[in-house]
Amino acid sequence: MPSPLFADRPAPQLPAHDAVDALIHRTRRLRGDVDAVRRDAVVFDEDDPQLRWQRALCELAVQHLDNLDQHLGQLRAGLPDRCADDAPRAAGAPDDPRAGSLLNRVGSAEWNLLTDESSWSDELYEIFGRPPGSTPLSLDDLPSVLLPEDQPVLTAMVTGCLVDGRPMDGEFRIVRPDGRTRTLHMTGEPVLDAEGCTASMWAVLRDVSELRRSEQAVSRNRASVRREEHIERTEHRMAVELQEAVLPPWRGSLRFPSQGPGALDIAAHYLPSESSGLIGGDWYDAMELPDGRTLLTVGDLTGHGIPATSAMAMMLGALRGMAVAGIEPGALMGHLNQVLETSIQPALGSALCCRFDPDTSILSWAQAGHPAPLLFRHGSGRLLPPPDGMLLGAASNVVFEQDEVRLYPGDVLVLHTDGLTRRGDRGAGPESLFALAPRFADARTAQECVRSVVEEFGGAERLDDACVLVARIGA
Secondary structure (H helix, E strand, O other): OOOOOOOOOOOOOOOOHHHHHHHHHHHHHHHHHHHHHHHHOOOOOOOOHHHHHHHHHHHHHHHHHHHHHHHHHHHHHOOOOOOOOOOOOOOOOOOOOOOOOOHHHEEEEEEEOOOOOEEEOHHHHHHHOOOOOOOOOOOOOHHHHEOHHHHHHHHHHHHHHHHHOOOEEEEEEEEOOOOOEEEEEEEEEEEEOOOOOEEEEEEEEEEOHHHHHHHHHHHHHHHHHHHHHHHHHHHHHHHHHHHHHHOOOOOOOEEEOOOOOOOEEEEEEEEOOOOOOOOEOOEEEEEEOOOOOEEEEEEEEOOEHHHHHHHHHHHHHHHHHHHHOOOOHHHHHHHHHHHHHOOOOOOOEEEEEEEEEOOOOEEEEEEEOOOOOEEEEOOEEEEOOOOOOOOEOOOOOOOOOOEEEEOOOOOEEEEEOOOOOOOOOOOOOHHHHHOOHHHHHHOOOHHHHHHHHHHHHOOOOOOOOEEEEEEEEOO
């Protein structure tokens, strides 16, 4: 409660009734709008730090607006000849200010240095949890209810005010008689007598405990978002590095065998998803086997990130080893199924394994729940009828059938993962690849065929990454 002898400056003019009412009305309208946004965010994923942070920001905004509304209400209540209930109340605002805790969060005090008397408002008794009408705490006794680490803060504020005449502005924590800890924000100034000496000190104390908790929640959730983003960036970088280390290092075209008729001209490409952060378990590979035949394979494991790329590395290593050992594609798929079934990180996968014999031009192949190869010949394309085979890791003791097809010079064989032609992406299916048949027929190399695929699908809004491998039969 400021003294009329407050310094020697002119007393401030109270704002007009209409101006205060207008501010209250605007504050409550804004509070209603923010509260509507907060209610819309009630149901959200607790595990998402970004949504938790947004929710905390809404809570903090509502807290600030509630405090502003109550401060303006106190200001209006102090104006003469005015009823505090004249202004319309927005939905969600308290009907009786004193029935809730918002108005009671602000109290005032004055300590008279000449008489050693103290005067507290009723709200300040409520803030400190003391019975109304009891003896107010003196300036000497006030530090006794503060946390020990906050007592120097209050001492410095009071000393600066009384000795140096500086305004007070700071925060400290008190422990109420019921054991609850509250955070108070204190502002005040010295009251000077006619001779310019400090006669008393007045202060306004505001309980900001809820506000500080809301701010801390925002800060914690912001930090959580940053940690999650850092972890995602780190995991993405590791997944990319692992993928690059495992997938074939060759760029451009390969020729297997390097000499002789009936060689395969091979090229491949990896297409990332629309969100480059989703590094999946897609693979492609081609290698010349010890017996002169050629291995062609593509596959895809469920999941994304490091678990998917590490499982892909395990599967591709096992596949290469079994192919070098001369295991046929059908039996090889059965062994891969056992590898995935017994892995530490259970997953499902699809795969396609082909083995081409340049001496007979026979392609032997098997599949595990994977899109069949597309064969392009004389300007048209078709799907090869798939032999029986189910997803890797879906069941035990599965028998994978094997099929054969003869290839002829000029044929183009396209192997791909389902992320390339999934119908959820631009409504595309294998038919969209058939449309490239004329361009494949005019292409002179497998690399030109791959380039046509990338031009057609490289800008597609894919939800998943994809691989494509093209093998062109030489004359």
